[in-house]
Amino acid sequence: xxxxxxxxPGFDALSAGGLPAGRVxxxxxxxxxxxxxxxxxxxxxxxxxxxxxxxxxxxEREGNLRDSCTAFGWPAALFGATDxxxxxxxxxxxxxxxxxxxxxxxGVLAAAGHAVAGGARRLVFDGLDGLLQMLGDPAAERAEFAxxxxxxxxxxxxxxxxxxxxxxxxxxxSRDRAQMLEFLSDCVIDLWNHAExxxxxxxxxxxxYRGSGHASEHHPLLIGGDGMRIGRQAExxxxxxxxxxxxxxGLERLDTLLGGGVLRGTCVLLSGAPGTAKTTLACAFxxxxxxxxxxxxxxxxxxxxxxxxxxLRSVGIDLQPHRDSGLLRMDAQRAHHLGGEAxxxxxxxxxxxxxPGLVVIDPLNALTQLEGRYHSDLVRRVLxxxxxxxxxxxxxxxxxxxxxxxxxxxxxxxxDTWLHLNFAVAGGERNRALTIVKSRGSAHSNQVRELVLDRxxxxxTDVYTAGGEVLMGTAxxxxxxxxxxAAADRHLATRMRLxxxxxxxxxARAELEALNARIERLVERRRQLAEREIxxxxxxxxxxxxxxxxxxxxxxxxx
Amino acid sequence: xxxxxxxxxxxxLRLTLYVGTGxxxxxxxxxxxxxxxxQLDRPVELAVVDVxxxxxxxxxxxxxxxxxxxxxxxxxxxxxxxxxxxREVLDDYLRDPE
Numbered sequence: 129x130x131x132x133x134x135x136x137p138g139f140d141a142l143s144a145g146g147l148p149a150g151r152v153x154x155x156x157x158x159x160x161x162x163x164x165x166x167x168x169x170x171x172x173x174x175x176x177x178x179x180x181x182x183x184x185x186x187x188e189r190e191g192n193l194r195d196s197c198t199a200f201g202w203p204a205a206l207f208g209a210t211d212x213x214x215x216x217x218x219x220x221x222x223x224x225x226x227x228x229x230x231x232x233x234x235g236v237l238a239a240a241g242h243a244v245a246g247g248a249r250r251l252v253f254d255g256l257d258g259l260l261q262m263l264g265d266p267a268a269e270r271a272e273f274a275x276x277x278x279x280x281x282x283x284x285x286x287x288x289x290x291x292x293x294x295x296x297x298x299x300x301x302s303r304d305r306a307q308m309l310e311f312l313s314d315c316v317i318d319l320w321n322h323a324e325x326x327x328x329x330x331x332x333x334x335x336x337y338r339g340s341g342h343a344s345e346h347h348p349l350l351i352g353g354d355g356m357r358i359g360r361q362a363e364x365x366x367x368x369x370x371x372x373x374x375x376x377x378g379l380e381r382l383d384t385l386l387g388g389g390v391l392r393g394t395c396v397l398l399s400g401a402p403g404t405a406k407t408t409l410a411c412a413f414x415x416x417x418x419x420x421x422x423x424x425x426x427x428x429x430x431x432x433x434x435x436x437x438x439x440l441r442s443v444g445i446d447l448q449p450h451r452d453s454g455l456l457r458m459d460a461q462r463a464h465h466l467g468g469e470a471x472x473x474x475x476x477x478x479x480x481x482x483x484p485g486l487v488v489i490d491p492l493n494a495l496t497q498l499e500g501r502y503h504s505d506l507v508r509r510v511l512x513x514x515x516x517x518x519x520x521x522x523x524x525x526x527x528x529x530x531x532x533x534x535x536x537x538x539x540x541x542x543x544d545t546w547l548h549l550n551f552a553v554a555g556g557e558r559n560r561a562l563t564i565v566k567s568r569g570s571a572h573s574n575q576v577r578e579l580v581l582d583r584x585x586x587x588x589t590d591v592y593t594a595g596g597e598v599l600m601g602t603a604x605x606x607x608x609x610x611x612x613x614a615a616a617d618r619h620l621a622t623r624m625r626l627x628x629x630x631x632x633x634x635x636a637r638a639e640l641e642a643l644n645a646r647i648e649r650l651v652e653r654r655r656q657l658a659e660r661e662i663x664x665x666x667x668x669x670x671x672x673x674x675x676x677x678x679x680x681x682x683x684x685x686x687x
Numbered sequence: 688x689x690x691x692x693x694x695x696x697x698x699x700l701r702l703t704l705y706v707g708t709g710x711x712x713x714x715x716x717x718x719x720x721x722x723x724x725x726q727l728d729r730p731v732e733l734a735v736v737d738v739x740x741x742x743x744x745x746x747x748x749x750x751x752x753x754x755x756x757x758x759x760x761x762x763x764x765x766x767x768x769x770x771x772x773x774r775e776v777l778d779d780y781l782r783d784p785e
Binding site for chain 1: 750756766771
């Protein structure tokens with residue numbers, strides 16, 4: 129089957145290619161559900177592709193339709209003049225007309241035939257049910273349906289008919305009409321428009337598509353500044369780039385604990401009770417990113433950008449220069465005014481416009497608390513969107529404790545890094561504790577650190593443990609002072625002991641010297657003794673020799 | 688739609704009947720109109736336009752439902768749509784106001 133591109137982004141994916149060419153498509157919906165917008169946008173798409181079209185308007189003033197087109201920014205050159213590719217014909221029953229009996233739609237078909245002869249390939253019958261209702265007689269309606277059917281068969285044009293939907297309380301005539309319209313059509317599309325809280329939820333569903341496969345569920349429909357689109361377009365699964373680059377948080381000690389920083393493109397969850405400095409910590413990351421020349425986007429649901437900038441200045445972080453330079457975009461929204469799908473679109477558009485490397489969503493609770501059937505995976509979709517683009521996501525969440533059960537819907541499992549902030553109460557003080565609950569991709573300390581905020585910024589302090597207890601705040605300061613004192617005492621004691629040892633050493637050296645002197649004396653004595661012995665022997669020998677010479681002749685001395 | 692006839696010209700009544708080829712209502716409209724016109728005491732100029740044969744005309748004149756009867760003297764007369772079976776409305780239309 130040949131299909132026409134619908135001109136509605138996302139619809140062709142649902143309908144395996146678009147609307148059936150040369151056949152009839154029926155668009156059903158209550159007033160305000162977007163039927164005419166769909167039809168006009170379809171004609172615009174055709175005109176852009178070189179296909180002329182005609183819209184026969186049975187309910188709306190031509191001026192209103194033209195205004196809609198202008199409001200959506202569709203090229204004015206496509207409409208208006210008699211030779212424009214799109215013609216809008218006011219087919220409303222004449223204002224001053226009086227009904228005098230049965231009539232038929234010959235004129236309608238004549239006008240349509242004329243347009244087709246003139247080259248129009250796309251026809252829209254906008255509000256046809258109203259006109260048929262005017263016939264006032266089921267038999268007449270059936271006859272006109274047959275004529276319309278015959279005409280469509282005979283002409284080579286693709287027709288789009290819009291009509292109200294027959295509700296539960298519809299009259300038999302309305303129900304018959306609805307059935308006949310459906311029978312006439314190869315493709316039937318339903319549009320809805322409900323209020324959800326303060327927001328509007330629009331939906332589309334392909335109810336029938338003869339001869340073609342199609343998605344059969346409800347899909348969110350969005351009407352934005354440039355027209356209509358299907359929300360939730362096909363999102364690829366689990367296809368993320370996985371890098372190894374780490375980006376800094378602006379807190380050196382935190383980076384060290386995280387193995388050098390947070391892995392780029394991953395998701396960081398900052399949880400904690402109100403007032404625990406989640407926003408401040410997130411802004412530290414932002415400031416660090418901008419200082420590196422990176423673009424960042426901060427989406428805030430609670431505070432205005434001005435408020436955040438002012439608060440951050442009190443801890444020595446100035447975001448304004450980054451806003452001025454264009455690196456940082458701060459966007460503030462009231463989530464419940466937009467509704468789930470529109471919010472996703474808003475985030476997507478912000479991300480595409482600004483192309484950030486880091487996105488902060490503060491707090492994420494704003495997304496999880498939205499009413500509606502789509503919210504349960506709104507968070508996952510937003511995080512997926514960021515992950516696919518390799519954008520590092522920093523999301524803050526209001527929770528009382530770092531308990532997996534109480535964190536918003538599986539964000540804790542989706543997050544790659546989870547930092548929890550809470551107040552530690554001890555010694556009459558509340559100090560901020562930061563716990564690294566999870567840090568995928570890096571080994572991390574499982575201890576708690578104190579997060580200190582002061583005029584010069586944020587920092588993590590070393591941990592002091594005394595008797596198994598973590599000390600913070602003034603208790604920590606006291607402990608630090610105590611430690612300094614203890615160190616001083618130790619040094620003093622050591623010096624004293626050193627002195628004693630030196631003295632002993634000196635004493636020992638003196639002893640050694642004395643002993644050496646004694647040895648020398650003894651050595652000398654031995655030498656002397658030895659010498660004397662030798663002398664004595666010599667003397668003896670001389671004496672004997674003298675005696676021998678005096679007694680020469682009568683001693684037995686050998687000659 | 689007005690052809691600029693002056694009020695004092697109570698003479699010729701100019702009418703155009705727009706019809707669709709082969710439509711049953713067209714036949715009835717023509718019949719009903721003939722009956723009504725026969726009882727009028729003034730000259731009538733009746734043009735019949737077949738929208739299927741002259742669709743451009745139909746679009747230009749803003750006639751999409753047939754049969755449509757248009758009277759060409761005062762624009763405030765409006766038009767009649769339908770097969771003209773409602774005799775009272777038809778007579779009222781063809782009459783001049785007092």
